[in-house]
Amino acid sequence: MFRISGSPYKLRTKIFFLTLFFLLISLVGVGLVVETQVVAPYEARLGENVMNIAKTVAAMPTVQKWVGVPGGEKHIQPVADRIRIETKTSYVVVFDRFSRRYSHPVPERIGQAFVGGDEKRVFQGGPYLSKAVGTLGPSLRAFAPIFREGEIVGAVSVGTLLTMVQAMRWELSRRLILALAVGGLLGIGGACFLAWNIKRSIRGLEPHEIQSLLQEREVFLDSVREGIISVDRERRILLINSTARKLLQVTSDDVVGHPVEEILPNTRLPEVLRSGKAEFDQEQVIHHTHILTNRVPLMVNGEVMGALASFRDMTEIQVMAEELTGVRRYLEALRIQKHEFLNQLQTLSGLLHLGEYDRATHFLSTVVEDRTNLVSLVIRRIRVPEVGGLILAKMGRCRELDIKMNLDENSFLGESSGIAPRHLVAVLGNILENAMEAVAFLEPSRQVVDFGIYHESGRLLISVRDRGEGIPEELREKILGKGVTTKKTPYRESSGFGLFNVMRVVELYRGELHLESSEEGTECIVDFPEGASDEPDPRAYC
Numbered sequence: 287m288f289r290i291s292g293s294p295y296k297l298r299t300k301i302f303f304l305t306l307f308f309l310l311i312s313l314v315g316v317g318l319v320v321e322t323q324v325v326a327p328y329e330a331r332l333g334e335n336v337m338n339i340a341k342t343v344a345a346m347p348t349v350q351k352w353v354g355v356p357g358g359e360k361h362i363q364p365v366a367d368r369i370r371i372e373t374k375t376s377y378v379v380v381f382d383r384f385s386r387r388y389s390h391p392v393p394e395r396i397g398q399a400f401v402g403g404d405e406k407r408v409f410q411g412g413p414y415l416s417k418a419v420g421t422l423g424p425s426l427r428a429f430a431p432i433f434r435e436g437e438i439v440g441a442v443s444v445g446t447l448l449t450m451v452q453a454m455r456w457e458l459s460r461r462l463i464l465a466l467a468v469g470g471l472l473g474i475g476g477a478c479f480l481a482w483n484i485k486r487s488i489r490g491l492e493p494h495e496i497q498s499l500l501q502e503r504e505v506f507l508d509s510v511r512e513g514i515i516s517v518d519r520e521r522r523i524l525l526i527n528s529t530a531r532k533l534l535q536v537t538s539d540d541v542v543g544h545p546v547e548e549i550l551p552n553t554r555l556p557e558v559l560r561s562g563k564a565e566f567d568q569e570q571v572i573h574h575t576h577i578l579t580n581r582v583p584l585m586v587n588g589e590v591m592g593a594l595a596s597f598r599d600m601t602e603i604q605v606m607a608e609e610l611t612g613v614r615r616y617l618e619a620l621r622i623q624k625h626e627f628l629n630q631l632q633t634l635s636g637l638l639h640l641g642e643y644d645r646a647t648h649f650l651s652t653v654v655e656d657r658t659n660l661v662s663l664v665i666r667r668i669r670v671p672e673v674g675g676l677i678l679a680k681m682g683r684c685r686e687l688d689i690k691m692n693l694d695e696n697s698f699l700g701e702s703s704g705i706a707p708r709h710l711v712a713v714l715g716n717i718l719e720n721a722m723e724a725v726a727f728l729e730p731s732r733q734v735v736d737f738g739i740y741h742e743s744g745r746l747l748i749s750v751r752d753r754g755e756g757i758p759e760e761l762r763e764k765i766l767g768k769g770v771t772t773k774k775t776p777y778r779e780s781s782g783f784g785l786f787n788v789m790r791v792v793e794l795y796r797g798e799l800h801l802e803s804s805e806e807g808t809e810c811i812v813d814f815p816e817g818a819s820d821e822p823d824p825r826a827y828c
Contacts (some may be wrong), residue, residue, distance in 0.1 A: 698739065
């Protein structure tokens with residue numbers, strides 16, 4: 287017998303032999319049950335049958351009247367023959383107390399003595415079964431006494447030849463064996479089909495290959511830095527990796543198979559299941575952690591079978607983005623400073639060549655004083671370095687574009703406003719950029735941008751005002767939408783996302799954004815409640 291556990295046999299072979307083995311055991315068990323419960327008791331039921339016939343014949347008035355009476359065989363033989371034929375027994379013999387026969391299947395033997403030697407007990411008054419060899423051969427026979435006026439005057443013997451009993455029993459056994467053989471053949475066919483179907487359903491993979499794939503999948507899912515969670519069409523969790531457990535603060539080990547709403551009450555995965563549309567790069571807040579998530583439907587043959595969400599803590603992404611943005615900002619600032627200083631050096635060089643030494647000295651003093659005053663103001667009043675760097679860069683950009691940018695001297699921004707520096711940079715940078723673009727191509731008198739930052743009384747207020755042509759009236763209701771812009775010839779590659787991104791940050795911190803626009807210019811005011819980021823609004827998560 288081959289080894290099942292750890293055997294070198296392929297899965298199809300093991301499934302076939304295991305199925306066949308258990309089927310054969312079942313068939314043998316059924317055969318034994320049928321043999322013991324049906325075939326073996328068959329002989330006992332035959333004995334009961336012939337005994338009932340013997341008792342019935344013994345109770346017949348004709349038999350009781352004529353047994354033991356000379357010439358009685360003429361009356362008893364027809365009755366006994368008819369009963370023998372109708373009951374399909376081997377013989378029905380009536381005899382008197384002297385064992386003289388009054389009926390027999392062979393008429394010539396009527397009147398002769400009963401053969402077998404087992405008939406004596408019947409005259410003691412009780413019926414019984416016996417096996418003996420008579421004139422017809424070995425038989426199973428029943429004896430019943432015949433009473434007349436309370437006395438035993440004879441007996442009836444009804445028998446079935448044992449050769450017939452064995453033939454009937456063998457016929458039952460043969461049919462049983464035939465049925466078991468047919469069942470075995472069907473079982474072999476079913477085992478072959480089952481093995482083939484299972485093998486096909488698992489794409490021909492062997493158990494060790496499936497185990498290897500599962501282990502590789504688990505290692506892969508747990509090694510990626512993104513959280514991954516997927517659900518089936520019934521919203522039950524199919525898989526969740528260790529990163530997702532950590533971000534979602536899942537401590538239970540048996541969440542697989544549970545509804546996803548149990549760990550994410552406001553999840554948008556059911557919406558993806560209904561719509562069949564993917565959602566990419568969605569910023570969300572979960573357990574005070576800012577994440578970037580993608581949700582995609584799982585399609586099989588054009589049908590939505592589930593949905594998957596992948597998400598990542600934005601802290602690392604933002605760190606990299608800030609490093610990249612910082613480098614780009616430094617490069618831009620250096621470029622602006624280089625261009626500005628070249629112009630100033632050229633001016634200074636020209637004054638020196640002309641011999642205007644006093645004017646050159648005054649010009650140099652003025653430049654140094656202006657730069658010193660501006661940097662000093664930013665350092666003293668703006669305590670967040672990222673925002674201070676942004677202001678200096680924007681002012682340098684304005685000088686390059688001949689735009690006058692005025693920072694209110696009463697501006698102040700403390701170190702702990704409750705608003706992440708990257709969000710402050712995003713809000714202020716987008717608003718200032720919009721204001722600069724609004725006045726960039728106007729006459730010099732309107733190329734002015736005024737702004738201020740005010741951090742007091744538990745609130746943070748950012749105000750930016752330009753002297754541009756204002757927002758067209760037809761766009762004022764939808765200017766905060768994604769992709770909506772007022773620029774006809776923008777000098778940036780993309781437009782229509784500035785105020786949209788500002789509004790997302792404002793909503794994140796439960797702040798307010800106010801826009802007042804006219805033909806004389808536009809003023810944008812952003813109002814943040816201090817510390818709003820400690821408990822941000824609950825959002826749809828993954």
